[in-house]
Amino acid sequence: MSLPSQLDQVFVLLQHWVAGLFPVWLQPFVATVLAVVGIVASFPAIFAVTTVLERKGLGRIQNRLGPNRVGPLGILQPVADGIKSLTKEDIVPFTADGLVHFLAPVVLVVAVFLGFAVLPIGRNMVLANMDAGLLFFFAIGASTELSVFMAGWSSRNKYSLLGAMRAVAQMISYEVPLLLSATVIVMMTGSLSTVKIVEAQGGFTGFLPHWYVFTPWGFAGFVLFVIAALAETNRSPFDLPEGESELVAGYFTEYSGFKFALFFLGEYLGMFSIAGFAITLFLGGWGAPFSFLGFVPSWGWFFLKLLGAIALFIWLRGTLPRLRQDQLMNFAWKFMLPMTLLNLVVAGAWRFMGEGPFGGVTRWLVCSAVLLAAYVLLGRVLMRHQKLGPRSYRYAE
Amino acid sequence: MLGEGILKGLGETAKNFAASFVSKDRLTTIQYPEERAPVIENTRDFPFLVYDGEDKMAGLRCVACQICEKECPPKCIYIVKSTDKKPDYVGKPQIYPARFDIDISVCMSCQICVEVCPFEAIKMDTEFELSTTDRFGGLLYDRDQLARSNQHYHKIHPTEAAEVDARLAEEKAKSEAKAKAAAEAAALKAAAAAAAPKPTPAPAPAPVSVKEPTA
Amino acid sequence: MIPTLFGLTLPFLILAALTIAGAVAAALLRNLVHCALSLTITFAGLALLYLNLDAQFVGFVQMLVYIGAVAILVVFAILLTRGAGMPEYRSFSSNWLLGLVLAAATFALLAWAVTLSLPASAASAAPAVTVQGIGVALMTTYVLPLEIVAILLTVALIGAVIVAMPEAKSAKSPSAGKAGAQ
Structure with a gap:
């Protein structure tokens, strides 16, 4: 095996070597445990790095320095945060529903971790290569809503409950465009398996890769998927469920200490997994962006892309103000849903025009024109009814 | 077009992000323990007791009139009057506070005690690094901790302190003049009384001039 | 080889116990939201049973639809209609006998249908x-x-x-x- 491919498979080889130390009947079990440990160790580590990157990045966007006290340049800040959250008092409200209050963060983190099982991190690096991997991810993602509701309801706090209701309504609304924008990929690949989706994007034309994002429907799908993913993970500008000016901290208002840290962890891990899926579906997964960069390990590309996605999320958070509830819902049902449905049709047209005489440049032009026209028209229609300006009140004044 | 504003905003934040690494004057944050913003003259946070001269307890201007204690909205001042007297800045014997405690953790920095004090004895400090590890006793300041020299007052609020000093000097001069006049009048009367055989009751002593509260 | 009990595998027994426990809790608990959450356990148990039978698609759809949507719908309905969290409802309705008869009849019907549809040879390979x-x-x-x-x-x-x-x-x-x- 050549050195680059050895480096590419270093974790797989390591797993095989360690598993080889055990008796044969135990080997599949050991290999699985090793992979799970890898996931459970690496993504929280990325979470720790992300918190400090996010705070520093947001600081720079607002012309501040960000955290710079713990360790050189503040890079040990997550350690301090971790110690703090571990040593803080765990307060459970007197009237809270103790069991449900305890279970909510656990359910959230477990569900979010399960989502990583089908995420291909590198070549041959996926925990469970399922036939219906994508469906598994969405099924798991749907169950996080329940934990959010459990947290909000069991706290016996009106802000918690309001935040939970907002979060659940928002997640349900944006799950539709999230699923529909991912469906395009399934239509094109003909498979729900995440590994097959990445392999389908593996080829190169010249030195450019065959990523789905470089097609009209893929680009539209990517943008829609990212918007829906932002909403699904309650990130700014869709962070109404925890709008601190209105709801203290939303559904985890009544959580403190390590349970709060678990919610924080769950939120960020959800962001990583959904960003990982955006990469898998649209950005070629662990594939290299240029044909001549194939010597870099596949997992390296995945984590680089993940870092880029995280940076984009931070950048968006530093830029956009929070939406209002009606704007949020209008956007989901009046813009996202029609666009994703249209994207399905366009993807179908692309598929069949490729077989017919209209392949090549024609289908590029037609599909782009249809999507762009729909985008402009829909935008115009939506903006026409939007009265921008100072807000008018009915009762106050 | 829809989304134009978002792109514009993203450009703006990207510019901020990049430029904050290049130009130092974009960063407005002061790295507090190492750097400090200059304290502006009108800063006020918690009250202190002014004393004149070198000795803290002897020079204390407070006469334990307890007006501030009564006016304090959160009732964070506690005063015990002394049984003996000591001379004030004019030289007149006055009661002084045997105890003067302010619970800084209760004080809300309203400055009412300063406004009602007729003796210019309590003023607002600018000291803000008051954190302590003792939750109850650590923020309960007694008169020894509260006493600050007039020089300190001049240092933190020069304009105001100069006004106060001028007023006090004027009052002192006035009361000295009055005392002198009273003494002269008393001497004159004594002489007259000595001249006239009929004894008359001595005139009431000149009232101690109590300055109106500076509103 | 997976150990078996009464001809049933251990994972199946665990999942069945979980499912039944969730269902019983959903029927007996006093707090409506607790009932809804117990029902979710039943849904999850069913989804895992499907997965245990190698029916991936059905299992995941069960999760997506029942846990992700139906459970949330139930919970929303509870919160939007009556005051949730007031454990004032009696666990047994007044006509529990009728309910018992209905439940027994439904179970009998289902059991009859299942036994009828069973193939003659029980050990058939699961279709891929x-x-x-x-x-x-x-x-x-x-x-x-x-x-x-x-x-x-x-x-x-x-x-x-x-x-x-x-x-x-x-x-x-x-x-x-x-x-x-x-």
């Missing part, structure tokens, strides 16, 4: 059904039922929108409608 196969079947053999279901759902959706629309009176005056929307 891929997601692609299900998709092809839905789009060819079962395209008519699929379309009928789709129309039904669309009708339900439009109906829901009409129910949720503002009343005709306020719809006429644009200011009231707009104020409500914004």
Whole structure:
């Protein structure tokens, strides 16, 4: 095996070597445990790095320095945060529903971790290569809503409950465009398996890769998927469920200490997994962006892309103000849903025009024109009814 | 077009992000323990007791009139009057506070005690690094901790302190003049009384001039 | 080899116990939200049973639809209708006998149907059904039922929108409608 491919498979080889130390009947079990440990160790580590990157990045966007006290340049800040959250008092409200209050963060983190099982991190690096991997991810993602509701309801706090209701309504609304924008990929690949989706994007034309994002429907799908993913993970500008000016901290208002840290962890891990899926579906997964960069390990590309996605999320958070509830819902049902449905049709047209005489440049032009026209028209229609300006009140004044 | 504003905003934040690494004057944050913003003259946070001269307890201007204690909205001042007297800045014997405690953790920095004090004895400090590890006793300041020299007052609020000093000097001069006049009048009367055989009751002593509260 | 008990595998027994426990809790708990959450355990148990039977697609759809949507719907319905968290409901309704008879009858019917449909030889190899196969079947053999279901759902959706629309009176005056929307 050549050195680059050895480096590419270093974790797989390591797993095989360690598993080889055990008796044969135990080997599949050991290999699985090793992979799970890898996931459970690496993504929280990325979470720790992300918190400090996010705070520093947001600081720079607002012309501040960000955290710079713990360790050189503040890079040990997550350690301090971790110690703090571990040593803080765990307060459970007197009237809270103790069991449900305890279970909510656990359910959230477990569900979010399960989502990583089908995420291909590198070549041959996926925990469970399922036939219906994508469906598994969405099924798991749907169950996080329940934990959010459990947290909000069991706290016996009106802000918690309001935040939970907002979060659940928002997640349900944006799950539709999230699923529909991912469906395009399934239509094109003909498979729900995440590994097959990445392999389908593996080829190169010249030195450019065959990523789905470089097609009209893929680009539209990517943008829609990212918007829906932002909403699904309650990130700014869709962070109404925890709008601190209105709801203290939303559904985890009544959580403190390590349970709060678990919610924080769950939120960020959800962001990583959904960003990982955006990469898998649209950005070629662990594939290299240029044909001549194939010597870099596949997992390296995945984590680089993940870092880029995280940076984009931070950048968006530093830029956009929070939406209002009606704007949020209008956007989901009046813009996202029609666009994703249209994207399905366009993807179908692309598929069949490729077989017919209209392949090549024609289908590029037609599909782009249809999507762009729909985008402009829909935008115009939506903006026409939007009265921008100072807000008018009915009762106050 | 829809989304134009978002792109514009993203450009703006990207510019901020990049430029904050290049130009130092974009960063407005002061790295507090190492750097400090200059304290502006009108800063006020918690009250202190002014004393004149070198000795803290002897020079204390407070006469334990307890007006501030009564006016304090959160009732964070506690005063015990002394049984003996000591001379004030004019030289007149006055009661002084045997105890003067302010619970800084209760004080809300309203400055009412300063406004009602007729003796210019309590003023607002600018000291803000008051954190302590003792939750109850650590923020309960007694008169020894509260006493600050007039020089300190001049240092933190020069304009105001100069006004106060001028007023006090004027009052002192006035009361000295009055005392002198009273003494002269008393001497004159004594002489007259000595001249006239009929004894008359001595005139009431000149009232101690109590300055109106500076509103 | 997976150990068996009464001819049933251990994972199946655990999952069955979980499912039944969830169902019993959903029926007996006093707090409505607790009932709904217990019902979710039942849904999850069912999904895991499907997965245990190598029916990936059905298992995941069960998770997506029942845990992700139906459970949330139940919970929303509870919160929007009656005051949740007031454990004032009696666990047994007054006509529990009738309910018991109904439940027993339903169980008997289902059991009868299941025993009838069992193949003569119990140990048959599980058919390998891929997601692609299900998709092809839905789009060819079962395209008519699929379309009928789709129309039904669309009708339900439009109906829901009409129910949720503002009343005709306020719809006429644009200011009231707009104020409500914004």
